[in-house]
Amino acid sequence: MLTLTGILRNQFQTSPAQTAITLQQAGQADMPISAARLLENAAAYAALYKRHGIQPGEVVILILEHGEQLVYSFFGAVLQGAVPAIMPFLTEKLSPERYRADLADLIAITQPAAILTYPQFEVEIQAALVGTLTAPALLLTSEVSGPAALDFELLPGSSCPPDSVAVLQHSSGTTGLQKGVALSHTAILNQLEAYRTAIRLTSQDVIVSWLPLYHDMGLIAGFLMPILSGVPLVLMSPFDWVRAPQRLLQSVSQYRGTLAWMPNFAYNFCTQKIRERMLEGVDLSSWRAIINCSEPVRWESHSQFLEKFKPYGLKESALQTSYAMAENVFGVTQSDLTRGPLLDEIDRQGFLHQHVAQAAQDGQPSMRMLSSGRPLANTEIRISGEKGRILPERQIGEICLRSNSMLSGYFHREDATEKALRNGWYYTGDYGYMAGGELFVTGRKKDIIIIGGKNVYPQDIEMLVSQVPGVHAGRTVAFGVFDETQGTEEVVVIAETDEQQPEALQHIADEVRRYVTKNSAVALRLVQLVEPRWLLKTSSGKTARAANKEKYLAETILDKP
């Protein structure tokens, strides 16, 4: 059985000159990085880790922005047999205090052997290390100068057991950072084999990605898969893309890109924000699949996107879907690229009240569901009802999966692992149904809010809101509401207060927005302050998010003329 280092070694020997990554950065010339350059620079990082005594199996946290050093240091950890984990870089949106607190929590649970960052960021990281019991070594990119000689025989990564942990992947937020998904070499390679088959990946493909590498979709589909498969990758920064989404289309056109992945909101974002003048000479005819995953897939989003970009050669057959999660390394299902996802028109009443997805009836209200495709060849899916009963086709229940590419566990979190894995099945917390052999994802059992493909835990938001003066601590609720225009969810916060003066209310609402945004990096806009005892609680005193969401929606609809 192979390991990541084994595959890299093979590439270094067979095609060292082939361009592995074309790195794009706005305002700079594109930078082609060959396999040899990638691995020789990674070797320099492996040597750095070795000098600092990092042992195989130990975690190295990378706090770097999109760019060469992030890519090299990641593979350097792999070559050294260490476990890389990419942490998002501090942005303007997040307060430095919160960033430090999140980092301290991450360190307490993960117990990394080292943190790597830029010299300019050293002070910031040191501040986060104050008070941690086992302080990791703090390494700087300035300690590495240029490529180093590669000797695979001497690299510890060459002798890693295939079932050892290769990579740690976190989702964002306080809760997410405390649950690192540990993925073994075997799991990653099994996933890549199954997923490559599903999308018929060949060496003729070119993958274009703007996704962040701290996210599973970016890390696997937009980074590890192309590099480990010898498929060229054009990698741009998410920061550049969000300021100029046309860059994705321009890159696809320039490099004859064939594949890209993005969350549903990005279809709406591209459709709404790109103007014709930005697309002069753009030709999208090479694009064979744009795969929608990481948040609920919407037929409307696909259809807008197609209409807008069809004049530039976009093919309808390129619009594809997948259901993916870090706990299965990445893909769980994939639509059939030869015919696209299924569109299922179902009866709205049955869906809402009986948890079934029956074919729509004439004259009755219906809704359009888009499938996420078939299970990958290595993955089994079943839909679980109450008390673990396995449900038949078209009945809605919790999506459970079993495969040879599952997580080894949540890192240092046996409690969370035990909860999620039962008899070899991973309980996803997502609801859905099977029909015609394909999976339709309908919603979530867990209260997680997904904004633009990023998981947001409502408990994190509620905790923050409770800290704002004027708000009744513990009497607050956060949930997601789907926004049709944006094609993703928007967070709504409801908080109880005794205050009644309009100006004071305005001040508290402003403060809630500011405080939540600075401490969670979630742009919070919809804040509703309510009188005491507005919120519904369960018999155990917990806030019932779903019930409060219904109450909010009912009132909001009544308010509208």
Next chain:
Amino acid sequence: MTDDMVAQLAAFIAKNILKTPNRVIAPTEALLSSGLVDSFSLVDLALFIEDKFGVLIEDTELNAANFDSLEQLAALIRSRQ
């Protein structure tokens, strides 16, 4: 004239980006470095400026180093009109 531009920018940001039309934004208030205007809204701001004032702001200029307040943004726009 300048005040008018600042007012128009402020009204656009409050209504379309912050979704709170009553929000008053001071001309010197930090927009980007404070996280008030998040990165997902920067394109909207640039497109509004293009339509309203006929000035192109490049995507590489959409950061706090080039403008962080309404006053600075208005100055940038005026310098190109």
